[in-house]
Amino acid sequence: MDAPVSIWRTLFIANEWNEIQTTRKINPELQIFLVLLFLKVFGFEFLATTDPQTIFSVNQVTDYVGDYSKVLRFAALSIVFLAVEAVQWFFFAFIYERFVGDALGDFIDLCSMSNVSIFILENTRYGYYIHGRSVHGRADTNMWQMNEQLKREEEDLCGKRGLEPNSEGQTFEVEVPSKFREQYEDVVRPLRESGVQQQRRNMPNNSMGQDGRASRLPPAVEKRLQAYNSLNRFLSAFIDHSLRDLDYLVRDKLLFERILNMELKDLPPPDKAIFYNDDGRSFNSILFYGNEWTLMFFDLLTFAAMDLIYPDFVLAGVISYLLSKGLTLLRNSLGRKNLTRKTLVDERFLI
Numbered sequence: 001m002d003a004p005v006s007i008w009r010t011l012f013i014a015n016e017w018n019e020i021q022t023t024r025k026i027n028p029e030l031q032i033f034l035v036l037l038f039l040k041v042f043g044f045e046f047l048a049t050t051d052p053q054t055i056f057s058v059n060q061v062t063d064y065v066g067d068y069s070k071v072l073r074f075a076a077l078s079i080v081f082l083a084v085e086a087v088q089w090f091f092f093a094f095i096y097e098r099f100v101g102d103a104l105g106d107f108i109d110l111c112s113m114s115n116v117s118i119f120i121l122e123n124t125r126y127g128y129y130i131h132g133r134s135v136h137g138r139a140d141t142n143m144w145q146m147n148e149q150l151k152r153e154e155e156d157l158c159g160k161r162g163l164e165p166n167s168e169g170q171t172f173e174v175e176v177p178s179k180f181r182e183q184y185e186d187v188v189r190p191l192r193e194s195g196v197q198q199q200r201r202n203m204p205n206n207s208m209g210q211d212g213r214a215s216r217l218p219p220a221v222e223k224r225l226q227a228y229n230s231l232n233r234f235l236s237a238f239i240d241h242s243l244r245d246l247d248y249l250v251r252d253k254l255l256f257e258r259i260l261n262m263e264l265k266d267l268p269p270p271d272k273a274i275f276y277n278d279d280g281r282s283f284n285s286i287l288f289y290g291n292e293w294t295l296m297f298f299d300l301l302t303f304a305a306m307d308l309i310y311p312d313f314v315l316a317g318v319i320s321y322l323l324s325k326g327l328t329l330l331r332n333s334l335g336r337k338n339l340t341r342k343t344l345v346d347e348r349f350l351i
Contacts (some may be wrong), residue, residue, distance in 0.1 A: 009114040013132075014345045016107055021335040022328050023103050025292045026088040028299070032321045034084045035077075035303075041312045044080055048072035066310060074304050077313070080151050081300050089292065104281050104289065108132070108170055109194070112161050115139035119174075119235055120283055122180055129275060129285035131163040131170045131239075147194040163239075163275070164250055171283060172250070173276040175263065179246055180238070180273055187231045188344075190223055238273075248273035288331065299324055324328070 036203075040044045050067050097105075111118060111132025119125035135158045136149045152158045162169040217225070219258040237243050253276050257264050263274075284290030302323050306316035 009116055010343075011349045012143045012344060013114055013116045013118070013338060014109060014343055014349070014351050018112060018332075018336055018350050020103050020107055020287060020289065020329050021206070022288045024288050024295065025092045026085060026197040026296075027289075028308050030320065031081075031084055031088060032317045034328050035081050036314060036317050038080045038084070039077070044076055045073070045313060055078075056347060067168055070308060070311075073307060073311070077307065078300065078305055081303065085217055085296050104284055108281075112170070113139060117235075117239065119178075120286065121174075122286055125174070125176050125178065127174050128278070128286075129163075130283065131161070131172070132210075133161075133239075135159045135161055142171045169277050169279075171277050171278045171281050173282055174248075175274040176274070177270050177273055179271055182244065183234060184231075187234055190227060199319055224344055224346075231344065246273075248269065250275045250277065252277050297326075298327075 045068075048068055049072070050069055051081070059284060109129060111130055112134060115132065115134035116134040118130040119127065120129070134149075135153065136300075139150070149158075160168050163172070238246060241247055241282055249272055251274055263276075263340055281292075288295060303316050303320040306311060308320045310316060336347065337344065338349055340350065
């Protein structure tokens with residue numbers, strides 16, 4: 001009997017994915033701190049009065065300070081907030097990611113070293129694929145062997161990491177046919193039939209485990225593990241072109257398709273999925289990482305709304321930060337539950 005594949009690599013990748021779900025391109029704490037620093041300490045808020053001061057150091061006891069204008073307060077806040085955001089984004093995109101650390105790039109490399117690929121379906125028939133199959137054929141190695149593998153890659157003595165032969169492309173946008181979705185649903189449907197689970201919850205388990213002995217696992221857990229193995233076999237066979245009635249093609253997007261972010265070609269055959277080469281890591285659109293400008297406008301408008309209700313930049317900044325942290329905690333919680341439900345990894349193993 002073949003030895004079972006180690007689950008630790010899958011758990012490791014699941015935890016890393018769980019961690020990067022709320023990674024942002026800026027530091028929210030630094031953002032609020034710098035905005036308040038410019039507005040309150042450097043005196044930029046005095047530009048929002050009905051008689052704006054041209055100097056940023058104003059003595060409110062001896063100097064005349066006009067009434068604040070709500071429109072000018074919003075304008076001053078927006079300019080400072082957007083300027084700080086732009087500087088942070090520029091530093092992150094052109095300096096930090098290039099010379100310090102690239103969270104998404106590191107995650108893709110980790111998938112390759114762990115020999116774990118990831119299928120992400122954003123909706124019923126559209127999603128993303130990260131090809132993480134190791135070019136060395138296995139990933140359960142010791143430290144010595146791992147360094148030898150990295151050295152072989154560095155010296156170009158092995159194949160490329162890409163999905164196609166002699167290619168480096170590891171990330172793809174995926175358009176799957178309805179037949180693919182139907183087979184996927186057939187695999188996971190037993191887990192969603194709560195009535196069947198409820199009926200079997202108290203039934204004795206007489207099935208056999210991998211060692212040939214009677215399984216001592218609860219029926220619900222055993223069903224989850226069986227679905228996990230079936231799903232892995234199905235996706236692996238699909239990527240290996242091993243399914244008779246289901247296959248895929250790899251294409252490049254046309255220029256207008258990239259600009260409009262939509263597919264303009266004819267519909268693919270009903271048994272063919274389309275893998276679009278993706279150099280921009282578009283799978284970040286389902287993470288905070290790829291929605292930075294949306295989150296930035298949320299933070300800015302929250303800040304401005306709080307300042308409109310309570311005309312105090314410090315109080316508005318604190319409330320805006322707390323709401324942002326609350327949104328992050330909510331996204332973490334929902335993302336964790338979704339990760340558990342879709343990957344069939346037990347939530348107890350997510351750190």
